[in-house]
Amino acid sequence: MEVLDKKISATHSFNENEKIQTQVCIVGGGVTGASLAAFLGKQQIPVVIIEKEWNEVDRIVGELLQPGGVQQLKNMGIEQVLEGIDAQPVYGYSIFRKGKSIQVAYPLGDDFSPGMGFRNGKFVQNIRALLNELPSVTRIHGNVTELVYENERKISGVKYVTEDGKIVEVEAGLTVVCDGIFSRFREQLNAERHRITGFFAGLVLENATLPTPSHGHVFITDQTPFLVYPITSTSARMLIDFPGDQPPRITDEFKSKLKSKLVDDMPEILRPSFIRAVDEGQIKIMPNHKLNVQPVLVEGAVMVGDALNMRHPLTGGGMTVAFTDVYQLGKRIIDYYHHGAFETIDQAIQDFYSSKSSYTGSINVLADALYGVMSDDELSEACFDYLAQGGHYASEPVSLLSAISRNKKLLIKHFFAVAWFGALNKLKKSFSLHSIRQSYLMIGRATVLVRPLLLAEKPSWMMKQLLTFSNLLYKR
Ligand SMILES: Cc1cc2nc3c(=O)[nH]c(=O)nc-3n(C[C@H](O)[C@H](O)[C@H](O)COP(=O)(O)OP(=O)(O)OC[C@H]3O[C@@H](n4cnc5c(N)ncnc54)[C@H](O)[C@@H]3O)c2cc1C
Numbered sequence: 001m002e003v004l005d006k007k008i009s010a011t012h013s014f015n016e017n018e019k020i021q022t023q024v025c026i027v028g029g030g031v032t033g034a035s036l037a038a039f040l041g042k043q044q045i046p047v048v049i050i051e052k053e054w055n056e057v058d059r060i061v062g063e064l065l066q067p068g069g070v071q072q073l074k075n076m077g078i079e080q081v082l083e084g085i086d087a088q089p090v091y092g093y094s095i096f097r098k099g100k101s102i103q104v105a106y107p108l109g110d111d112f113s114p115g116m117g118f119r120n121g122k123f124v125q126n127i128r129a130l131l132n133e134l135p136s137v138t139r140i141h142g143n144v145t146e147l148v149y150e151n152e153r154k155i156s157g158v159k160y161v162t163e164d165g166k167i168v169e170v171e172a173g174l175t176v177v178c179d180g181i182f183s184r185f186r187e188q189l190n191a192e193r194h195r196i197t198g199f200f201a202g203l204v205l206e207n208a209t210l211p212t213p214s215h216g217h218v219f220i221t222d223q224t225p226f227l228v229y230p231i232t233s234t235s236a237r238m239l240i241d242f243p244g245d246q247p248p249r250i251t252d253e254f255k256s257k258l259k260s261k262l263v264d265d266m267p268e269i270l271r272p273s274f275i276r277a278v279d280e281g282q283i284k285i286m287p288n289h290k291l292n293v294q295p296v297l298v299e300g301a302v303m304v305g306d307a308l309n310m311r312h313p314l315t316g317g318g319m320t321v322a323f324t325d326v327y328q329l330g331k332r333i334i335d336y337y338h339h340g341a342f343e344t345i346d347q348a349i350q351d352f353y354s355s356k357s358s359y360t361g362s363i364n365v366l367a368d369a370l371y372g373v374m375s376d377d378e379l380s381e382a383c384f385d386y387l388a389q390g391g392h393y394a395s396e397p398v399s400l401l402s403a404i405s406r407n408k409k410l411l412i413k414h415f416f417a418v419a420w421f422g423a424l425n426k427l428k429k430s431f432s433l434h435s436i437r438q439s440y441l442m443i444g445r446a447t448v449l450v451r452p453l454l455l456a457e458k459p460s461w462m463m464k465q466l467l468t469f470s471n472l473l474y475k476r
Contacts (some may be wrong), residue, residue, distance in 0.1 A: 018168065020140075022048040023342065024333065025157055027144045027170035027185070029054065031062060032305030032322040034127040034177035035234075039076040039330040041134030045337050048170055050160050052143040054128065056121040059182075060202025060284045062319050063120050063237050064090060064216060064229045067112040068342040068363075068403020069320030074113075074329045078130060085122040088114035092398065094212040096267070097220040099383045103212060104387055105396040106402045115216070115316075117230045117237070132133060142168065147175065147185055155301035166383045169260045173342050174333065174349075181289065183307035189298065190308055194291035197312055197371070198243040199252075201258075202284045208236040208273035216316070221265040221386065221466040225314070225374045228270065238274065239313070243375070247285045255279070288312055290368060292456040296351045297471055302349045304329055311362070311367035314374070320403045328352055328359060346406065350471075361404045361457035365450070371403075372449040378442050382422025386414075392424060393417075408457070412450075419446035 024040060026033045028349055029051030037049040063080075067071075078397070091114050092105035106112060131137045142160035146436040148169060150156040157171040177185050186194070205228065211217065214228040226240040240262070244250050255278050291310040295303070305322045332348035373379045387394045397414045398406040423439035 018256065018414065019168045020048060020138075020168065021165070021172075022046050022138070023337065024048070024171060025170045025175045025264070026050070026178060027158060027175065028178040028180055028305070028307070029124075029128055029139070030178065030180050030305065031124060032307075032326060033176070034124065034131065035073075035076065035078060035081075035323060036176060036304065036326045036330055037126060038078050038130045038134065039082075039326060040333060041131060042077060042336045043338070044136050044138050045334065045389040048140060048172070049131065050137045050142045050144050050158070050170070051090070051128075052141070054139070054141055056125050059120045060200065060237070060239065060285075060286055061120055061173045061313070062123070063117060063231050064316040065116045065118075066316055066402045067106055067108060067115050067361075068406070069323050070113050070116060071111075071403075072320065072323035075327050076323075076330065078127070080290075081123065081126040081130060082116050082118070083126075085118050085126055086232040087115075087116045088233065089214055090117050090216055090229060091214050093216045093218055094389065095218045095220070095384060096211075096265070096316075097380065098222075100388075101211075102388045102394075103215065103413050104394045104398045107399050107404060109404075112402075112404050114214075117216075119231055121464065123386075125266045140341050141169075144179070147188060150300075153297075154299040161250075162216045166227075173300070174279065174345050176329070177301065177307055178305045179302045181287075181306045181310065183303075185304070185306050186291075189296050189301060189303040190295040191296050192292040194289045194310060195285045196245055197290050198241060198288050199247045200239045200286050200288055200313060201242060201248060202286065203238045203240075203274075203277040203281050204237040205238055205270070206230070206453070207234055208270050208279075210236060211267045211269055218256070218314075219265055220374055220380050221262070222259045223265065225371075227314070229316075234276075236273070238277070238385035241314070242285075247287065250283050250285070255283070263452035265400075293356060295467065297353075297467060299346050299349065300434075302329065302352065309356075309364070311364045312371040312373045313367070315363070315367040315401050317363040317367050317401075317403070321363050324359045324403075325352075325356060328355065336381070349469050349472070350464075353458050354467055357405060357457045357463065358460055362400055362408050362411050363403055365408065365453045365457055366400050366411055369411075369450050369454050372420070376445060378422060378438075379419065379446060380420050382425065382442070383418050385425065386421045388416045408454075412454070415450055416443075419443045441446050 023046040026049040144160045146159040148157045169264045224241045228238045231237045289310040305326045329352045
């Protein structure tokens with residue numbers, strides 16, 4: 001295949017009838033697409049990456065990267081993207097509940113670096129800047145409007161619209177769709193449907209003094225859970241949960257309610273910056289989603305990042321999942337490319353999909369399970385008291401949250417241990433028919449909460465069977 005060998009700036013636009021040919025075409029230059037382009041570009045693989053907004057964007061998403069995500073950047077040799085943006089190391093969590101607080105450190109050991117907090121826009125721009133140094137990567141400014149099908153089951157590239165309205169076609173050996181949370185191509189490559197699980201309102205607390213510096217903070221309150229973590233040396237991100245399927249409207253009444261409801265639940269040290277942020281700052285709202293993975297196999301294409309898979313952002317796991325998938329997919333692409341086996345790249349794609357849950361399943365399950373626990377007063381009390389025991393009761397659950405461990409069995413063990421711990425505590429406080437019933441119901445609720453999440457994360461062998469079956473169906 002003839003491949004582009006010229007460097008094109010982000011604002012370059014091609015002529016309408018000029019067909020671009022490349023090995024890999026990436027749709028979307030967010031954290032997923034840009035990091036994949038960097039990883040492949042470092043291995044001299046010809047890549048065209050198309051993004052509709054190359055300028056820095058002010059977003060409230062993706063600002064705390066867990067240690068397991070930092071590790072993936074190191075695996076790809078691009079950890080320098082954390083430098084020069086005033087990113088802040090994060091060593092663990094402080095958890096607050098009804099006037100009590102505990103601290104849980106990440107069990108980093110010798111192999112892991114701390115998590116990192118940063119402004120999302122700056123971080124994304126840092127990854128994109130890497131692409132300028134990679135001669136095999138071509139950045140294009142355009143809005144991808146179509147995946148081009150060679151036949152019913154094969155994608156041969158994309159069409160995009162330039163700023164001045166021209167339609168240009170890119171032909172690629174592999175099209176990687178990373179168009180993110182609001183993906184327009186999701187339904188073509190994932191049979192699962194996404195649903196909104198609530199909203200986060202985001203504020204930046206300027207000149208904030210955190211109760212525990214260099215830590216994430218989780219506040220479990222009667223009102224609503226909220227998070228605070230450092231994103232620069234002087235500011236912190238605050239995310240406040242709003243359940244339901246309608247976003248809150250930002251009015252003066254909303255702002256004064258926010259202050260009166262939350263201020264009592266936060267340590268005094270945090271209040272001035274919070275009140276200032278509500279009064280002066282911009283409150284932004286983002287929807288939170290749940291999206292499981294059921295790949296639609298189409299030759300020549302694969303989907304990654306939020307376009308493919310989403311979970312509740314409470315645990316800050318999204319970018320860690322994205323970077324893990326990029327690393328796992330990227331190393332397969334690199335391997336096939338350098339062994340001259342790109343013609344059979346679809347095998348690598350199937351292998352990527354079928355092994356995905358073993359790397360990212362624990363992060364997905366924990367995020368939604370923990371959100372469910374936080375929304376249940378008895379379970380959240382049990383969880384808080386369980387972690388407060390310290391030792392492995394705290395370090396193992398937080399190793400899962402930080403993706404230092406990705407062991408689903410360990411997750412199941414601690415999840416049910418929390419439920420039993422809460423149930424037994426209830427019985428210890430008062431042993432009666434009522435408390436036996438309450439304890440029984442609590443374990444039941446925990447089971448109902450986690451079962452669908454575990455079932456959605458199909459083990460590799462099962463995903464392999466499903467993919468083989470759907471492959472056979474379409475090859476008939
Ligand atoms: C409220 C909230 C808070 C979060 N906080 C965290 C956190 O602290 N830590 C964490 O790890 N994760 C967090 N996440 C999740 C994290 O933000 C995502 O997992 C991550 O941003 C996914 O990156 P992505 O590149 O797949 O998608 P996106 O970030 O959505 O990027 C997609 C890119 O594709 C481009 N694009 C889209 N359509 C087209 C098109 N047609 N043509 C060309 N370009 C296109 C877009 O412009 C964009 O640049 C949070 C999510 C939410 C909702």
